[in-house]
Amino acid sequence: MPSKNKLPDNPFPEVEAVYESFSEDILNLDYDEIKHKYLGKKGLVIDLLCRIKEKQNKEKPLYGKAVNSLKNAIEQKINTLRGKENLQQTGKMLTKDAIDITAPFDVNIPLQDKPKLISQPGSLHPITEIGEKALRIFESMGFHVTYSRRLDNDYNVFEALNLPPEHPARDMWDTFWTQDDLIPITHTSAMQNRILTTKKVPIREVIVGRCMRNEATDASHEHTFYQVEGMYVDKGITLAHLIGTLSAFMNEFYGRDVKYRIQPSYFPFVEPGLEFLIECLTCGQKGCPFCGYSGWVELVPCGPIHPNVLREGGYDPETYTGFAWGLGYDRLVILQSHINDIRHIHSGDLKFLEQFK
Numbered sequence: 001m002p003s004k005n006k007l008p009d010n011p012f013p014e015v016e017a018v019y020e021s022f023s024e025d026i027l028n029l030d031y032d033e034i035k036h037k038y039l040g041k042k043g044l045v046i047d048l049l050c051r052i053k054e055k056q057n058k059e060k061p062l063y064g065k066a067v068n069s070l071k072n073a074i075e076q077k078i079n080t081l082r083g084k085e086n087l088q089q090t091g092k093m094l095t096k097d098a099i100d101i102t103a104p105f106d107v108n109i110p111l112q113d114k115p116k117l118i119s120q121p122g123s124l125h126p127i128t129e130i131g132e133k134a135l136r137i138f139e140s141m142g143f144h145v146t147y148s149r150r151l152d153n154d155y156n157v158f159e160a161l162n163l164p165p166e167h168p169a170r171d172m173w174d175t176f177w178t179q180d181d182l183i184p185i186t187h188t189s190a191m192q193n194r195i196l197t198t199k200k201v202p203i204r205e206v207i208v209g210r211c212m213r214n215e216a217t218d219a220s221h222e223h224t225f226y227q228v229e230g231m232y233v234d235k236g237i238t239l240a241h242l243i244g245t246l247s248a249f250m251n252e253f254y255g256r257d258v259k260y261r262i263q264p265s266y267f268p269f270v271e272p273g274l275e276f277l278i279e280c281l282t283c284g285q286k287g288c289p290f291c292g293y294s295g296w297v298e299l300v301p302c303g304p305i306h307p308n309v310l311r312e313g314g315y316d317p318e319t320y321t322g323f324a325w326g327l328g329y330d331r332l333v334i335l336q337s338h339i340n341d342i343r344h345i346h347s348g349d350l351k352f353l354e355q356f357k
């Protein structure tokens with residue numbers, strides 16, 4: 001395991017020294033002070049960059065990369081901690097000011113007299129924490145975050161995605177219907193047509209949503225789960241951009257170079273349909289039940305957006321191209337925290353949730 005205060009794969013002691021001092025400062029100083037000290041115009045990172053001229057030519061690219069990784073690591077840590085603090089602050093305000101009319105005791109009694117569970121401070125749900133981390137990375141890559149509708153209609157969930165009525169692939173997303181023919185969204189792809197018809201190119205959007213499916217649940221399938229859809233549309237967008245984006249995300253998310261591979265799959269709204277796999281981080285590719293003893297985990301279904309979908313959204317596929325993916329948040333949580341059954345995540349079981357405090 002790399003030590004907590006080490007930058008991965010960095011051979012330059014002076015870069016490491018700045019990261020170590022940042023790791024100390026982050027515990028003591030306020031975020032604005034830290035930003036000024038490290039990322040400011042006269043900050044320590046710029047100082048390191050200026051020292052590139054002292055390096056030999058062959059060392060220069062590696063040194064530049066190391067300083068860049070340092071800058072990204074500092075930015076990401078500050079953003080993550082700041083986001084977490086904001087959420088906790090909101091949580092505290094809600095707890096302090098909320099009136100719980102269902103409370104089985106007099107809410108005006110002192111905190112120490114309240115029933116034990118209720119007087120304990122809560123914490124963020126792992127889905128919230130991991131979701132925040134993922135969204136911040138996508139934001140730092142230039143994506144804008146949108147939240148999906150909870151209920152949508154047949155047109156958005158299926159038809160606009162190249163799935164006309166009676167299309168056999170609709171069975172891949174068997175779901176529930178309300179009495180007035182609305183659908184609790186079965187995938188965040190349901191937002192693709194709305195994004196295409198309301199945003200202008202370049203479209204760089206990630207869409208978060210709670211999805212529901214008519215599933216016989218098991219260790220890796222729930223009836224309710226979260227997805228984050230990604231969409232990029234502009235002139236000249238290729239498969240290479242898709243792969244580069246997902247691989248950069250994984251490296252940033254897991255804090256190291258993550259091995260990946262691509263294999264063919266099928267989704268009517270992308271052509272070709274692909275599956276982005278990463279090395280199994282649970283067993284280090286030795287083989288385990290989670291990766292089906294293959295050493296690889298199918299993490300992100302994706303592909304170039306189908307011309308019919310672009311056309312339906314008002315874009316001429318001869319001029320514009322794009323890509324999309326649909327990442328399952330629950331899988332990210334499972335992989336990161338080595339959880340053996342997805343059903344724990346939304347069980348509301350406090351014993352399970354307290355492990356993430």
Ligand code: FA5
Pocket residue numbers: 172186187188189213215220221222223224225227229267269270298299300301302303324325326327328329330331342
């Ligand atoms: C889709 O939902 C496609 N809309 C994804 C897509 C988007 C493909 C854009 C191409 C372009 P799929 O049904 O495989 O694909 O679900 C995507 C991810 O959601 C899965 O990889 C998995 O992580 C998660 N997921 C799907 N069903 C469940 C379930 N029942 N429980 C938990 N997670 C699930």
